[in-house]
Every structure is written in C-alpha cells, then in structure tokens.
Amino acid sequence: MRLHQNITIRRSVRADLTQFADWVRPKITGASLNLAVITDTHDRTQLSRTFYGPNGFWHVQEQHWLAGELPIDWRVHLGDLVDGSEPSFLTLWRLRNIVNDYAAGALPYVIAKGNHDDNDKYAERNRRFAGSFHPWVFNEHVFRPMKAQVGGPSVSRHGLSVFDWANIRVITLNTSDVPVRWVGGRKNYDVKKxxxxxxxxxxxxxxxxxxxxxxxxxxMGHAPAMTRSGKPGLRFNGRQLHEVLRAFNAKLSGRVVFGQHPDFGGTATFDFRGTTGTIIAYVAGHWHTEEDFRINGIHYSLLNVSALMGRNHGLTTRYNRKWNRLINTPTEYAGYVLSLDTQRRTLAEYGYGAASAQRLFTY
Structure with a gap:
C-alpha cells in the first residue's frame, strides 16, 4: 500500500527514488523490521552548491516520500539535523521544520541528537559563545514530540530511546549527553566538540x-562508541559504553567504573544473566563515511552523510570526494533502508544516492 503521495519532492529525485524503491521492495518485503534511515542532513537556510544548505530538509522530505513507497516500519534520523552555523532563530526554525515533517507522517519515528544540533558551530564564532542552545531546546522540540507519539519510543531523561518490534529491541543513544552550565555567561562545554x-x-x-x-x-546513535583502531569514538565514556555491550553478549554481571570526573564519572551496575539476545550492530553516522568493523565481537556500521559534500570543499571526507557529489544529481543525497530478518539473522543495509547499494551482515 502506498502512502503520502501528496508529498512534493523534486521530479528528478522522485524518478531516482522510484527506481530504488522498485529494486529494494522485493528484497525487504516480509522482513522482521524495516527502517528508513538518514543521518547528518546539516540543514541550513544558506544555499551552497558545494557544501550543505536547505537541501538537508529536502532530503528529509524525500525520505518521507520513499517511506510511503515501501514496507517501512519506522523512520530514523541519526542526528545533526541542522548544521548549527546560523543565528539561533534560523537554526531553530530549520530544526522545527524537520521534526514537523517526521511528526506529520503516519509512521513512527526516532531521532538521535547530533553534536551540531545545539547551534554551537555558530556560537564558536562569537567571543561570548552567543547563540548556543541550552539542552532544553532539543528536549522540548525533538524529544518531547517523539515521546508523545502513539506507539512511539520511550525516551529517558538523558535522551536514550527504546522501542520493541518483532522480537527486536532498538535502543538509540544520545552521544551528545553533555551536562551544560553557563559560567560567567559562557557555556562550560562546546557540545559540537x-x-x-x-x-x-x-x-x-x-x-x-x-x-x-x-x-x-x-x-543506534549519532556517533560510534569506538573507532576501527579500537580507540574510543567519544570524548567521555566510549570505552565503558562498549564494554557494557560486550558484557551483554557474554551474559555477565558486574559493575562499570567511569572515574572521578564531576560530570562524566561514577559507576553503574549490570546483570545480563537473565537475557538471551545478542547485539545485532551499533549503527551510527557522524564520520561522513561508510565503514564496517568489529571490535571485540561488536559490529559497528557507519552510514554516509545525507548532506551535500562537494568534492572541492576543504572539509569533505575522502569517501565523499570519491563520489564527486553534485547538487541536483543522485549523489547530492545519501540514505538507507535497514532491513532485519530475525529468521535468517541478517542485517541488510540498502543505500541510495552517495551510498553503497547493498551491505549484508549476519549476527
């Protein structure tokens, strides 16, 4: 059954996504859980033909249209909804537009917080760090409506969300869980960093x-807990987070120690002996590339940035330079359908735009 046909998207994109939908539909029909996923849209009002712009919001709308063409169960955005490089009223407007698109759809959705979503990129250019959001902004405009969905996920105090589907539990982390205070009129942490x-x-x-x-x-989460080389992917507590996932797979009980840092220290206790499941994968964005690697048996899968990264821009990653991404072509955007089959115990990742067509893993 097709939904959302009243959504207006660019004609060329509709043609490309129709072709993708026709190709992927038989591959995912009958799967246990299908997720439409994008990450790092870096939406902003200023148009650039080489690097970010309002096409970030277009990519959200195009994901919305695609989800109506396929047997998708949930829509997902893994953070950096906005670039956070404009005055706060503009960034908030862009942020609310994106959330409204998710809230207007018939499908449930999950949004992770990204390190750009507090507008600190703009504030970095101001001596007093003016224009930075307090965490309540994302909590009020994103997490609150997300939690209010009928049949939607639970959302914890720290922005961790959970939902269950077809004997799968999906947990989305907040990897920008930073205790914020203003000291002398200046924010104590730059959340972007x-x-x-x-x-x-x-x-x-x-x-x-x-x-x-x-x-x-x-x-799922915006940033991975670990890097391919086995180092923490987070400034604080990436290693401890990874060790908890290892303990879950091993069905251990015990305690994890975080040290004495006043904001990120402490301890936590766990007992996974009553569970029988396994970690399927840790899916993230943030690095603006595609990668798959295992650290201690935990599969990390990185998805490419949705936002345009032109070949000649100084911040463009090597992965995206190879795509030679150009506006108003299929390489302008990147998105995925993640399909889980609990009978075959497979995770398939199907990509469109500047993304690999198919990545298939067992768990």
Missing part, C-alpha cells in the same frame, strides 16, 4: 538491556 555519554545514561542503557529478555538488540 564534546561527544559523550554520562554514567547515568549508561545506567539507562543497562536497564534497557537487562529487560530485553529474548530480544536481540540493535543499537
């Missing part, structure tokens, strides 16, 4: 894992 989870959020993660029962667990 501070990827982190607090000990309290890791305890919330533990609680969600302990009650998973027989379910396998898909972890």
């Amino acid at each position: 501070t990827l982190a989870v607090t000990a309290a959020q890791v305890q919330e993660l533990i609680d969600a894992l302990q009650t998973a029962g027989t379910r396998d667990v898909l972890i």
Whole structure:
C-alpha cells in the first residue's frame, strides 16, 4: 500500500527514488523490521552548491516520500539535523521544520541528537559563545514530540530511546549527553566538540538491556562508541559504553567504573544473566563515511552523510570526494533502508544516492 503521495519532492529525485524503491521492495518485503534511515542532513537556510544548505530538509522530505513507497516500519534520523552555523532563530526554525515533517507522517519515528544540533558551530564564532542552545531546546522540540507519539519510543531523561518490534529491541543513544552550565555567561562545554555519554545514561542503557529478555538488540546513535583502531569514538565514556555491550553478549554481571570526573564519572551496575539476545550492530553516522568493523565481537556500521559534500570543499571526507557529489544529481543525497530478518539473522543495509547499494551482515 502506498502512502503520502501528496508529498512534493523534486521530479528528478522522485524518478531516482522510484527506481530504488522498485529494486529494494522485493528484497525487504516480509522482513522482521524495516527502517528508513538518514543521518547528518546539516540543514541550513544558506544555499551552497558545494557544501550543505536547505537541501538537508529536502532530503528529509524525500525520505518521507520513499517511506510511503515501501514496507517501512519506522523512520530514523541519526542526528545533526541542522548544521548549527546560523543565528539561533534560523537554526531553530530549520530544526522545527524537520521534526514537523517526521511528526506529520503516519509512521513512527526516532531521532538521535547530533553534536551540531545545539547551534554551537555558530556560537564558536562569537567571543561570548552567543547563540548556543541550552539542552532544553532539543528536549522540548525533538524529544518531547517523539515521546508523545502513539506507539512511539520511550525516551529517558538523558535522551536514550527504546522501542520493541518483532522480537527486536532498538535502543538509540544520545552521544551528545553533555551536562551544560553557563559560567560567567559562557557555556562550560562546546557540545559540537564534546561527544559523550554520562554514567547515568549508561545506567539507562543497562536497564534497557537487562529487560530485553529474548530480544536481540540493535543499537543506534549519532556517533560510534569506538573507532576501527579500537580507540574510543567519544570524548567521555566510549570505552565503558562498549564494554557494557560486550558484557551483554557474554551474559555477565558486574559493575562499570567511569572515574572521578564531576560530570562524566561514577559507576553503574549490570546483570545480563537473565537475557538471551545478542547485539545485532551499533549503527551510527557522524564520520561522513561508510565503514564496517568489529571490535571485540561488536559490529559497528557507519552510514554516509545525507548532506551535500562537494568534492572541492576543504572539509569533505575522502569517501565523499570519491563520489564527486553534485547538487541536483543522485549523489547530492545519501540514505538507507535497514532491513532485519530475525529468521535468517541478517542485517541488510540498502543505500541510495552517495551510498553503497547493498551491505549484508549476519549476527
């Protein structure tokens, strides 16, 4: 059944996504869980033909249209909805437009917080760090309507969300879980530069894992906990987060120690002996590339940035330079359908635009 046909998207994009939908539909029909996923739209009002712009919002609308053409169960955005490089009233307007698009659809949705979503990129250019959002802005305009959905996810105090589907538990982390204070009129942390989870959020993660029962667990978040080289992917508590996932797979009980840092220290206790599931994967964005690697048996899968990254821009990653991404072509955008089959125990990632067509993994 097709939905949302009243959504207006660019004619060329509709043609490209129709072709993608026709190709992927038979591959995902009958799967246990299908997610339409984009990440890092970096939406802003200023148009650039080489680097970010209002096409970030267009990509959200195009995901909305595509989800209506396929047997999609949930829509997902893995953070950096906005670039955070404009005055706060403009960034908030762009942020609310994106959330309104998700809220207007018939499908449930999950949005992760990204490190650009507090507008700190704009504030960095001001001596007093003016224009930066307090965390209540994202909580009020994103997490609150997300939590209010009928049949939507639960959302914890620290921005961790959980929903269950077809014997799968999906947990979405907040990797910008940064305790914010204003000291002398200046923010104590630049959230754009501070990827982190607090000990309290890791305890919330533990609680969600302990009650998973027989379910396998898909972890999502803006940034990965670990890098391919085995180093933490977060400034604070990436290693501890990873070790909790390892403990879940091993069905251990015990305690994780976070050190003495006043904002990110503490301890958390876990007991996973009553669960039988496994971690399917940890799916993230943030790095503006595609990668798959395993650290201690945990599969990390990175998705490419939706936002335009032109080949000649100084901040464009090597991966996106290879795509030679151009506005008003299929390489302008990048998005995915993640399809989970609990019988075959497979995770398939199907990409459109500047993304790999197919990545298939067992768990």
